[in-house]
Amino acid sequence: MSGGPTSGRNPPSWDSHRERSTPVMLALLVRLTLLTGRPAIRALLWPIVLYFWLTGPRLRAASREILRRARGRSPRQRDILRHFHTFATVFIDRVYLLAGRTAALDISAQVPAEVLEAVKASRGCLLLGAHFGSFEVLRIKGKLRDAAPIRIVLDREVGRMAMSLLERLDPQLASRTIDAARRGPDLVLDIKQAIEAGDLVGMLADRARADERAIEVDFLGGRVRLPAGPWLVAAALEVPVLIGFGVFLGGNRYECRLELFEARVALPRATRAQALQACAQRYALRLEEQVRAHPDNWFNFHEYWLDGPVAP
Amino acid sequence: MPDSTATLAQTGNEAALAALLVDALNLQDVKAADITPTAPLFGHENGSLGLDSIDALEIALAIQRKYGVELRSAEPDTRSAFASLRDLAAHVHGRLDRG
Numbered sequence: 023m024s025g026g027p028t029s030g031r032n033p034p035s036w037d038s039h040r041e042r043s044t045p046v047m048l049a050l051l052v053r054l055t056l057l058t059g060r061p062a063i064r065a066l067l068w069p070i071v072l073y074f075w076l077t078g079p080r081l082r083a084a085s086r087e088i089l090r091r092a093r094g095r096s097p098r099q100r101d102i103l104r105h106f107h108t109f110a111t112v113f114i115d116r117v118y119l120l121a122g123r124t125a126a127l128d129i130s131a132q133v134p135a136e137v138l139e140a141v142k143a144s145r146g147c148l149l150l151g152a153h154f155g156s157f158e159v160l161r162i163k164g165k166l167r168d169a170a171p172i173r174i175v176l177d178r179e180v181g182r183m184a185m186s187l188l189e190r191l192d193p194q195l196a197s198r199t200i201d202a203a204r205r206g207p208d209l210v211l212d213i214k215q216a217i218e219a220g221d222l223v224g225m226l227a228d229r230a231r232a233d234e235r236a237i238e239v240d241f242l243g244g245r246v247r248l249p250a251g252p253w254l255v256a257a258a259l260e261v262p263v264l265i266g267f268g269v270f271l272g273g274n275r276y277e278c279r280l281e282l283f284e285a286r287v288a289l290p291r292a293t294r295a296q297a298l299q300a301c302a303q304r305y306a307l308r309l310e311e312q313v314r315a316h317p318d319n320w321f322n323f324h325e326y327w328l329d330g331p332v333a334p
Numbered sequence: 335m336p337d338s339t340a341t342l343a344q345t346g347n348e349a350a351l352a353a354l355l356v357d358a359l360n361l362q363d364v365k366a367a368d369i370t371p372t373a374p375l376f377g378h379e380n381g382s383l384g385l386d387s388i389d390a391l392e393i394a395l396a397i398q399r400k401y402g403v404e405l406r407s408a409e410p411d412t413r414s415a416f417a418s419l420r421d422l423a424a425h426v427h428g429r430l431d432r433g
Contacts, residue, residue, distance in 0.1 A: 205387065211412065
């Protein structure tokens, strides 16, 4: 899956990077996580984190750039290690959350009444997440489950790890995922059918594939490409758009933040391009606020900005 | 050459559907009458209309509104229906005829 042609300016598409862990490692990690208590596992994560830190110069560079852009100063090596450790923690917490072991975690929720009202009032709804914090926290603590059944859009090829984790721990949710790896009409028709059935469709809105419609926006002092799909789909299907941030706050604390981003995405014909641009830019700004407040939670460990790294 | 004219000319159903596509997708530089019925709708090959999956959604919604025919992803003939204007028209009218 190397995607379509890329122009000279674009960084290598994220889908060209292979996930590094193997299925055996994954199975081992899941078993170990569920057998061992969370504090012990978090301590055990340090050697793993150190391994990735030592052997992953591109991961280190990506982390450095994120932290530098979010904080406005150069990170120290220990900041990068902590960033990796946050990623690893959120990953193992995903195992606990999918396995239904939520007792180890302290999850608070900020879910305004208008969010649940919008979900209940509408037939179907989009929930946009990002590679930021924990999507699982949104799903589990957002009280959305009572309002509407959820279906996750996930690229089963690129996200093989995420998919096998789901299949292992929550087969029902896994069987209801919508596979984004398919090209052509099938994917969007699946989303349409889920929406028409009254489901809440969750998707990540912070990475555009090389071959999909994208919008260039300002983000943390640079330019990035965000997918246009979520906004176009929401407008075409006339559904509300929720955005969510499952923020890891350190220790065992998470906060589930859900917002009603747009009750209806209006893309009038005459001003379609501008309306789309404004929508994506407004989303990028909300994302930027969250990333500035919690840079450790940003998990796009690849070249993300079109204009390359900022000067040290 | 009567054969190639027959291939390239739009039938009444195809012309109506072509007009629906051009309107639904707001195609500024394509005239409905100029769409070759057998040309691919999607993809980047020569002669293709170059539509993408979002366009497929808009087309499916427009067809649903106008003809009451729903294109479903699970059905095997949906993918082939999207191959060309001719295939799409045949699919929609096939479904209408079957009731």
